[in-house]
Amino acid sequence: MEHDYWHQRWSENRIGFHLPEINAHLKDNWPKLGLSGNYKVFVPFCGKTQDLIYLRDLGLDVVAVELNESAVAAFFEENNITVTKTKLPEKQLNLWQSDGIEIYNGDFFQMDRKLLGNCLAVYDRAALVALPEQMRVEYIRHMQAIVPGQAKMLLVTLEYDENAKQGPPFSVTEMDVQRYFQDNYQIQLLACHGTPEEQKSDTSQGVTIIDKIYRLEPK
Secondary structure, three states: OOHHHHHHHHHOOOOOOOOOOOOHHHHHHHHHHOOOOOOEEEEEOOOOOOHHHHHHHOOOEEEEEEOOHHHHHHHHHHOOOOOEEEEEOOOOEEEEEEOOEEEEEOOHHHOOHHHHOOEEEEEEOOOHHHOOHHHHHHHHHHHHHHOOOOOEEEEEEEEOOOOOOOOOOOOOOHHHHHHHHOOOEEEEEEEEEEOOHHHHHHHOOOOOOEEEEEEEEEO
8 A cells, every 4th residue: 555545544543453452362372482581572663552552562673664643652652751852864764763663664665674683573563464465575575585484473363255345454365375475484363352342433334354463483
């Protein structure tokens, strides 16, 4: 999707993809990655999600990226977090930084391995499903280029009849996940849920949506 599309969604407050609370799939499934201790986790397309708070409170160092500046500002304002801002003109990114959380404001494709450092995990709830097919392939290619090879991923997808509803968020099937990731990851389906009722009115337009949660471990 073009940048202007997402900026318009945020400016018009058409953010049905945003949850005001911590995502239940994250809380239920993050321990299943089997990681322990203090480590760094990368959250692409983070918006203003409370999931960043949850991950930080686990004692993790959170690095995220979000295109829309108002979403980044809202995250820190709504959570009463003091933040420092640093411009990275060479990368066309602005770094918003607080204790335990760094959000890079700008294009995901400006991120590089140096910015992620020794990242051991990726949490993708909103990125893959936000992109149409061609951009998904580019996203995965870039993700694999910037994330250390040992990093595990918790991936949340949606499945629905695309003849009855148009994305974003887009339907990403189990077959799609296998096609995208099987060459480099061992893939485990952890859970499968119908979309909660409180989300259906905003995201499904009466169409049944199934949430699927995967654990991806590098081969």
